[in-house]
Each structure stands twice: as C-alpha cells, then as structure tokens.
Amino acid sequence: MNNRTSILIxxxxxxxxxxxxxWFREDGFHVGSAEDAAAAIRQLQAERWDIIxxxxxxxxxxxxxxxxxxxxxxxxxxxxxxxAHASVDTAVQALKSGAFxxxxxxxxxxxxxxxxxxAIKQRxxxxxxxxxxxxxxxxxxxxEIIGESPAMQxxxxxxxxxxxxxxxxxxxxxxxxxxxxxxxxxxSNSERRYFPIVTINCGAMPEGVLESELFGHxxxxxxxxxxxxxxxxxxxxxxxxxxxxxxNVGMKTQVDxxxxxxxxxxxxxxxxxVIKVDFRIICATNKDLEKAVQENTFREDLYYRLNVFxxxxxxxxxxxxxxxxxxxxxxxKYAHAMAKPIASISAEAMDVxxxxxxxxxxxxxxxxxxxxxxxxxxxxxxPEDLPFRLSEKNNMPHTGSLAAVEKVHIAQILEQxxxxxxxxxxxxxxxxxxxxxxxxxxxxxxx
Amino acid sequence: MPREIQILNGSALWxxxxxxxxxxxxxxxxxxxxxxxxxxxxxxxxxxxxxxxNSTLLLAQILDGADDPEKKRIGIVDVDLFIPILTFVFGExxxxxxxxxxxTHRLSNQYYGLARNDVLMLERLEKELxxxxxxxxxxxxxxxxxxxxxxxxxxxxxxLKRVYPCPACAAILSTEC
Numbered sequence: 001m002n003n004r005t006s007i008l009i010x011x012x013x014x015x016x017x018x019x020x021x022x023w024f025r026e027d028g029f030h031v032g033s034a035e036d037a038a039a040a041i042r043q044l045q046a047e048r049w050d051i052i053x054x055x056x057x058x059x060x061x062x063x064x065x066x067x068x069x070x071x072x073x074x075x076x077x078x079x080x081x082x083x084a085h086a087s088v089d090t091a092v093q094a095l096k097s098g099a100f101x102x103x104x105x106x107x108x109x110x111x112x113x114x115x116x117x118x119a120i121k122q123r124x125x126x127x128x129x130x131x132x133x134x135x136x137x138x139x140x141x142x143x144e145i146i147g148e149s150p151a152m153q154x155x156x157x158x159x160x161x162x163x164x165x166x167x168x169x170x171x172x173x174x175x176x177x178x179x180x181x182x183x184x185x186x187x188s189n190s191e192r193r194y195f196p197i198v199t200i201n202c203g204a205m206p207e208g209v210l211e212s213e214l215f216g217h218x219x220x221x222x223x224x225x226x227x228x229x230x231x232x233x234x235x236x237x238x239x240x241x242x243x244x245x246x247x248n249v250g251m252k253t254q255v256d257x258x259x260x261x262x263x264x265x266x267x268x269x270x271x272x273x274v275i276k277v278d279f280r281i282i283c284a285t286n287k288d289l290e291k292a293v294q295e296n297t298f299r300e301d302l303y304y305r306l307n308v309f310x311x312x313x314x315x316x317x318x319x320x321x322x323x324x325x326x327x328x329x330x331x332x333k334y335a336h337a338m339a340k341p342i343a344s345i346s347a348e349a350m351d352v353x354x355x356x357x358x359x360x361x362x363x364x365x366x367x368x369x370x371x372x373x374x375x376x377x378x379x380x381x382x383p384e385d386l387p388f389r390l391s392e393k394n395n396m397p398h399t400g401s402l403a404a405v406e407k408v409h410i411a412q413i414l415e416q417x418x419x420x421x422x423x424x425x426x427x428x429x430x431x432x433x434x435x436x437x438x439x440x441x442x443x444x445x446x447x
Numbered sequence: 448m449p450r451e452i453q454i455l456n457g458s459a460l461w462x463x464x465x466x467x468x469x470x471x472x473x474x475x476x477x478x479x480x481x482x483x484x485x486x487x488x489x490x491x492x493x494x495x496x497x498x499x500x501n502s503t504l505l506l507a508q509i510l511d512g513a514d515d516p517e518k519k520r521i522g523i524v525d526v527d528l529f530i531p532i533l534t535f536v537f538g539e540x541x542x543x544x545x546x547x548x549x550x551t552h553r554l555s556n557q558y559y560g561l562a563r564n565d566v567l568m569l570e571r572l573e574k575e576l577x578x579x580x581x582x583x584x585x586x587x588x589x590x591x592x593x594x595x596x597x598x599x600x601x602x603x604x605x606x607l608k609r610v611y612p613c614p615a616c617a618a619i620l621s622t623e624c
Contacts, residue, residue: 013531015531020532023532025542026540026582027598105531106531106532107532108533108600109534110600112532113598
C-alpha cells in the first residue's frame with residue numbers, strides 16, 4: 001500500500017479534482033486537493049506533499065507561477081503539470097521550469113499510473129541521494145588526524161584553507177607521518193568529495209608499470225595486455241589523484257605527467273584516442289625535491305607545477321605533546337577491533353613512549369601500540385607489553401664510533417619491525433640492499 | 448447482519464449469463480447476491496464531445512435509487528465509460544461506500560479487433576465486478592500480482608489476475624461487516 005505517499009491535486013475544475021482524488025485513493029495514497037493557488041499554498045504550508053499535480057491554466061496565479069512558489073516552500077516537491085491542450089511550447093516550458101513531467105487531459109490511466117510510480121521512484125532516489133550525501137558530509141574528515149600541538153593546528157588550518165580550492169597540493173613529511181591521511185582529509189573537505197580519490201604509489205612500481213597504471217593501456221599494447229584497461233588518471237576523473245612518493249618517478253613518466261597536468265588530456269598506452277580528464281592533484285614525498293632538481297633527477301618544470309601549495313607534516317619527535325593523544329586513539333581503536341578490555345596505558349609505559357624519538361613516526365607508533373594490545377593484559381598497557389625495549393634506546397652508546405651507534409640503531413629498528421626488511425629499510429630511509437649490507441657488516445642476526 | 452449485493456444489469460447480457468458470476472461473488476464476499484434488470488439514463492450521462500459516458504454520473508444514478516444504505520449496488524453497462532481526467536475506465540466505485548459500476552465495453556475481444564470470446568469476456572467481467580465491489584468494502588489496490596484488487600489499466604492485466612482476493616485482502620474483507 002502506498003499510504004505514505006501524498007498527492008496534492010491543484011485544479012480549478014472540481015470534477016477533475018474529484019475524479020483524480022478518487023482514483024488515487026483507490027491506490028491507497030493520501031490525497032488532497034486545492035481549487036486555486038491560494039488554497040494550494042495553504043495546503044503546502046499545512047503539510048508536506050510528495051507529488052503535486054498542477055493545472056497549468058487556472059484563474060489568478062497560473063500553474064507555472066505557482067510552481068515557483070511551491071519550490072520556495074518545498075524544493076523537493078515533485079511537480080507534474082496537467083494541461084488541457086498539449087503543445088510543444090507548454091511541454092518545454094513545464095520541463096524547463098523543473099517539473100517532473102506533464103500530462104494532457106484526459107490522460108490514459110496506464111500512463112498516469114506509470115508516471116506516478118516513476119515519480120515515487122525518482123523521489124525515493126532523490127531522498128536516498130540526499131541522505132547519502134549527508135552521511136558522506138558527516139564522515140570524519142580531520143578526526144583521523146590526531147594532534148593538538150601548534151604544528152598540527154597549523155596543518156589543520158592549511159587543510160581547511162586549501163580544501164575549498166582546486167589548487168595542487170604537495171605534502172612533505174617523513175615516512176609514516178600521515179601524508180596520505182592529509183591528502184584524504186583535503187579531498188573529503190573539497191567539492192570533489194563525491195567523486196573518488198585515486199591513490200598511486202609512484203615509488204612502488206617500475207617505470208613501465210607506472211606508466212600503464214597512470215594512463216591505462218589498449219588491448220595488445222604490450223605482451224600480456226589482453227584487455228583494454230583504464231588508468232588511474234581516468235578513474236580519478238572529477239575526483240582527486242593522489243601521487244604518493246612523487247620523488248621516485250622516473251624521468252620519462254615525469255615528462256608524461258607534466259604534459260597531462262598542463263593539458264588535462266592523454267592517450268592510453270598503445271592507443272590514439274585522446275581522453276580528457278578533470279582531476280585535482282595532490283602529491284606527497286619524503287624526498288628532498290629541491291636537491292633532486294639540482295641533481296637533475298627531478299624536472300624543474302614539474303617541480304614548479306606540483307609545488308603550488310605545500311603542507312609540511314611535522315615528524316612525531318617535533319610534536320611530542322601529541323603522543324599521549326595518538327596513543328589514546330590507537331589504544332581505543334585496537335581495543336575495539338580486538339574486543340579487548342584495555343582502555344588505557346600506564347604512566348611508565350607512556351613515559352617510555354614519549355621519550356622515544358619515533359623515526360618511523362605515527363606508523364611506527366601505531367605498530368607499537370597494536371603489538372602491545374596483542375600481548376597486553378587488561379586493564380592497561382605496561383612497559384613490558386611494548387614490542388621493543390624502548391628504554392634500551394637510551395642506553396645507546398653516547399661515546400665511541402658512529403658505526404657503533406648505527407649498529408645499535410639498525411638492530412633496534414629490525415627488532416621493532418620483527419625483522420621485516422622492507423619496513424625497516426623504509427624507516428631507516430635506506431634501500432633494502434644497503435640494509436642487507438649493513439646487517440652483514442655488523443653481524444646482526446635474527447633472534 | 449448478512450451482507451447483500453445487488454447487481455443492476457443495464458447491459459445486453461442475460462441474467463443466465465450472470466448467474467455463475469453471482470454465485471462466485473457470493474462465495475468471495477460471503478454475501479447474498481441478487482440480479483435485477485435496470486435501466487440508466489444514458490443520455491444524461493453521455494458526453495457528446497468525448498463520445499463516452501461519464502461513469503460518475505451513472506454512479507450517482509445508482510445511489511439515487513438506493514433504498515437500503517447497507518446493500519451494495521453495482522451496475523453493469525455496455526457503454527464506454529470515462530471519468531473526466533482519464534481517457535477511459537473499466538469501472539468506478541465508491542471507496543467504502545455502497546455504489547459501483549462496471550462496463551463490458553472494453554472487456555470484449557472484438558473491441559481490440561480479436562475474435563469474439565464470450566467466456567473470456569465473462570471472466571473479465573467477473574473480475575471487474577469483484578474488484579469494484581472490493582472497493583465498496585474498503586479495499587485499496589493491491590500489489591499482489593494475482594490479487595483481484597490489483598489495479599488494471601489495460602485488459603491484459605485483468606487476464607493476468609485471479610478473481611479472488613489475496614490472503615491479505617481477504618483478511619481485511621473478513622473483518623469488514
């Protein structure tokens with residue numbers, strides 16, 4: 001039964017109002033009627049009507065004029081015009097003015113029945129759309145970025161300022177400092193938030209693969225390209241393209257990227273069709289791009305194209321006052337995820353965490369809390385639960401050779417990361433081969 | 448108080464054509480069903496500009512002759528019926544009232560250029576009578592595909608549904624007195 005849908009019939013002919021009222025009531029609709037514009041406005045002010053059937057020609061205020069008033073009262077009302085004499089002009093005028101449709105008297109019952117059903121469906125979709133947009137608008141945008149320190153407050157202000165614009169943003173910061181979170185916060189606060197944010201990790205793939213990832217490829221473009229594939233640039237249309245580790249892009253892809261950024265059009269690998277796209281660029285790097293420009297490993301023109309608005313994300317060691325907040329956030333997050341009744345951390349454990357320098361930044365801190373939550377027992381995390389003996393850090397040889405300090409530091413990072421070579425190398429900001437060489441050099445062994 | 452339904456036959460159909468239908472309606476509505484010959488003032492309800500008959504005006508005639516407010520009265524005519532906003536109707540009823548009307552005009556195959564089929568026409572008439580009487584008992588249109596209370600805007604839709612109400616509509620009907 002459609003008893004939740006309400007229909008208001010506005011027509012100066014009593015017979016039309018009566019017959020339509022009767023017809024819709026048999027369908028279980030809540031039906032009301034008004035003989036002129038004034039009565040219709042009274043009805044609209046008294047209650048909300050889903051669908052309004054509106055006669056175009058009425059004495060006094062006509063249907064077209066009344067429609068404007070109705071839209072002022074209820075912008076979401078679905079209006080269907082009724083006209084005695086169909087003409088292209090009235091039809092165009094009605095539809096241009098935002099009506100859902102129009103019908104000519106007398107109307108075929110099957111057509112009217114379909115029209116009402118479609119109007120109900122369209123209205124339901126419209127309401128669902130509004131609801132979803134409201135839900136998206138309520139998504140935590142900056143909540144995931146934790147920090148009350150002055151350095152982070154400045155970052156928040158910069159996010160809010162730049163999000164509303166379409167400016168290219170470069171996010172600079174150490175590995176693990178939360179650059180991607182900031183990119184997502186900018187996107188979800190921007191006008192493009194209803195479209196995707198497409199992330200591409202430029203440092204994670206060889207140049208040929210990166211090119212195909214960015215631009216897509218046509219079938220047969222290279223061995224193994226059995227199907228046409230859309231690239232990330234195409235997927236990001238209307239949305240945001242987040243280029244992570246932009247400093248690791250090779251020279252050829254830099255040239256291609258520059259061309260796309262300037263023209264906002266490209267062709268797929270192995271294709272001729274020119275594809276136009278509209279996206280916002282956000283990029284991130286932990287590299288010294290200025291030095292890379294000087295060394296001719298990063299194109300100067302691309303650098304200036306990308307470096308329009310820069311946000312520097314402070315490392316954790318420069319915002320130690322945020323550590324308790326970050327710890328609290330991660331404890332709650334993992335307590336919920338692991339369904340474990342650990343709600344806090346002891347003062348001693350917190351002290352150890354605050355004193356640590358966190359070379360791996362927030363990522364390292366989150367990892368440490370996650371592991372502590374696995375081994376920890378309720379009600380609180382204690383220093384013994386921490387996945388590494390952070391206090392040992394303070395026992396690092398303050399005297400002696402640089403090699404001795406390096407050996408202890410590498411051993412600690414490896415232990416903290418369960419001897420995960422890739423992750424440790426990332427934190428140490430050296431490549432994996434160099435890390436293997438140093439492990440060999442210092443005779444470090446996995447326990 | 449037992450229910451009563453009176454069929455006012457203003458069509459060319461003979462009473463014997465309608466007796467089987469009357470028994471079926473008796474079964475569905477648990478009512479005493481009688482058939483009487485009736486004549487309507489067709490001229491008064493005729494709309495020359497449309498070449499059709501205004502069903503609401505015929506409904507008013509049925510109501511005028513009603514002597515018992517508890518007795519449902521449904522007329523059968525052969526003319527093409529309309530209500531002002533629609534191009535045609537198969538019938539019309541007072542929702543929760545006592546009067547209804549049905550036409551055979553668009554129920555016959557000949558209207559659609561097909562071979563005459565009296566059995567099919569009577570089946571359609573039976574369903575339309577049950578549908579409009581259902582409205583007088585307060586039933587709304589139903590979304591169940593086979594329910595007699597499903598709205599039909601073309602004749603093939605009438606053929607698709609059964610003459611009986613679905614369990615939900617039947618339950619409402621059984622509580623109506």
